[in-house]
Amino acid sequence: MSGSGVLGDLQALSVAVDGGQLRLNGDAANRCAEACARYADGLSRLKGQGRHLVRWEAFGDLASAQQLGKKFSDLATGGEGSFEQVIQQHIDVAMKMQDVFINAGAAYRQTEDSNAGALGSIGSDL
Known part of the structure; x- marks a missing residue:
């Protein structure tokens, strides 16, 4: 696989599928696709819960407490490297x-249909 991590590996798998080098039967491919969708849905729910990870008021009224609360909030829902982004x-x-x-x-399925058609035409010639 590619050396550029998971996304590179997925790109390599995609190229293998397009080139006919990755073969999965239709049922297995569908089950894998459904599992990916369920996983993504679960992650989406988890991401939604991230907004509730930090309560600023729990840190108190002092300025330093508010700064600490903001730091934790940024780790949960801020930008680069936050829980939400990951x-x-x-x-x-x-x-x-x-x-x-x-x-x-x-x-x-396309290959199966093509093969079935080819075998059907050979059988009709007999």
Whole structure:
């Protein structure tokens, strides 16, 4: 697989599917795609709960307490490196995995249909 991490690996899998090098039967591909969707849904619910991880009032009224509360809030729902951002990255990966499995299942069905048609035409010539 690619050396650029999970997204690179998914890209390599996607290329393998497009090139006919990754073969999954249709049922297995569908089950994998459904599992990815369920995983992404669970992560979405978890991400929604992130807003409730920090309560500023729990840190008190002092300025230093408010600063500490903001720090923890930023870790939960802030920008770069926050819980919310990391969970979103996981959701994105799960959705890309789902797409790979959907495409693999479609490629399998297309190949099966093509093979069945070819065998049918050979059988009719007999």
